[in-house]
Amino acid sequence: MRARQIKAFVKRDLRLVFRDKAAVFWLIAWPLIWVFMVAYVFVPPGSVTPVKLEIGVVNMDEGSGNFTGRDLIAVLENATYHGDRLFNIHVYNETGEMISDIRRGALDAGMVIPRNFSRNLTVGSARLRVYIGFTDIRSASITQGVLRGFLDEVSTRIGLVKANITIYYMQRYMEEGGVYNQSRGDLVGFLRRYMIGIAMPLNTSYEEVRPEAFETRETIIGWYTLGAIGMMFLYTGFSQGAAAVYREKEAGTLRRILASPTTPSTLVTAIVLSNLVIFLITAAIVLLAGVYGAGARIVFDPANPAHLLAPILLLDGALLSLGIGMLLSPLAKTSQGASSLGIALGLMLTFTAGIWFPRQMMPAWMSVLAEYFPPTWVFDTLRNIMVYGVGVGEVLGDVAKIAVATLIILIGDVAVYRLRLRRYLEEA
């Protein structure tokens, strides 16, 4: 019976939503407008937004080989992408001082070039220690990706130079009768070290290197496609959650529904479920349009355990928005008032809590809101999984945090609705 009653509400509400032009506009057209604005106006095809990283370097190398620590710093300083410098280099004397600047967010990453860097690079393999600033998964992923790509490329090129030199000298010595002033055993050991050095001189990269996690046009559109869904969830969820029962009351349907065998808890469950179905349908439409119409990079691989969390997170985002909306309902007296309050608050939080604008773009005081706003946790985690390819281990903490927040909000909703339903009927 309960399932049948809930099904009746879902059918009714789907009909109502898709017959209401204004609802279709706000649920589907409005988020799509923003996705396509990002894809074709703000980040048109052929354009990218390069990232400039603040990199600290401690150079302890005192060698004078073919490629020294100073040469590496010069390469870093001159690295460009489409004419834009990739790195701002800050040279430090002490590692501790540099790490402290990374901790307080002044640097994206730091690099320590060790004492025998140039010597080891010439005769074997040189170590390079890189510290990544982990302010959040997204920034860390970008920084690490850019640096790794850059240093890998540097390594490859050094290896190539060393291989050419080796071939040159081997050829020369062979031609001159194998003149070499070391014993045969030393020669084998030297060649072994040298060859390993050719294969892995350094873990580095160079020039036009853009790893997967770099901000490509596709990942930017992917980020904003999920942002558009978040925006829609927020203003619609807040508005629907706050106004749903008022609408039933004002339409005169509430009295009739509660005179039927429908219990108040079934009514609230039905309202939530019918909205969740509507949200998931519209989210799927926006996702498909974002991927196939705007070229967003949003990956869903059912074989990846992290990706299996994505639908659950999407559902959670919808539930959180509706739940917060329901908590708002006592603040209004009519469905119009509740709906306006929900839309206004939803849009305000969309733009200030990291749903639409990346929190990295916001001033520090404003980004605090994003830190404590559960729907932002949902969409940040979704982006990390579906856009940046973060593994399940890195998001489990966030998922647990989101689950706890959802539970707390739903308990609050039950308490509010128990009181409100009685009051709605007394007023009806």
Next chain:
Amino acid sequence: MIVEARDVWKRYGGRVVLRGVSLRIEEPGIYGLLGPNGAGKTTFMNILVGVASPDSGEVLVNGRPPKDPSVRARIGFSPQDPGLIDQLTGFENALFYAELYGVDPGTARERLIGIGERLGLPRSVLARRVGGYSGGMKKKLGVIISLLHDPEILVLDEPTSGMDPGARRELWSLLEELRGRGKMIILATHYMDEAERLCDRVALINDGAIVAEGSPGELKRKHGPRAVVEVAIRGGVDEAVESILRGEAERIEVLGDKALLHVEDPDRAVPRIIDRLYGAGRSVTLLHVRYPSLDDVFLRLTGRRIEGP
């Protein structure tokens, strides 16, 4: 089925809406709640169908409170506001509610078409969105919806208000038919003709309290005058006319150029009324003797009319 209310009190804000209402309905038939607007009929019905709770006292249906969903499943309720959604068709509205009662959509559709045809809402109208319906059409659909799950008890709050006379008569005949099939119908109305034609028993409600209860005949015999003489006088009813008539009737009510006189013996009273009026130089343009209505009973018990002046 037994519906019982025991000393039901209800307040909204500081206003007392029900004052110790008690009643017991045991037999199938049509039970009327008759009273003017604001008397407390709708509040009592809301409590009866489990939508509202009494502040004190209790309402029981077969010994169980109507808050129990299994009790509500046996009641069909048609509120004053039919509770229809304008963006949905008549079919969609009705089938939505039928599903809340667990009625199979095919059965509900069949019943809807059958009763709809009878009350003047044919299939073609039911297929249209309710936003285009008149008030009367909405009211009819509201009543039909309350019948779709074939309830044992039917609670109807002002079911015919806004309906055209033809549809009213058709609904009355439908309710009489349902009574014949053993249903219990509780009907709130402020229409005298409706209550007198349909109701087997009537409770007169005034200001939140039941002032009298019984069959319409009993109530009229017990509380009403023997006859009502309606007199229209050229020039209207002024103080002089009132003082002439006061001695001939136990109660006088003035309605425009007419006076209604409650009399015990019309055969003796009528000639004297005419003599005295003509003797005072006032001419009578209409004189009509009728048996008392429930409205007259209500007037006698409460000093006010049900349908307003």
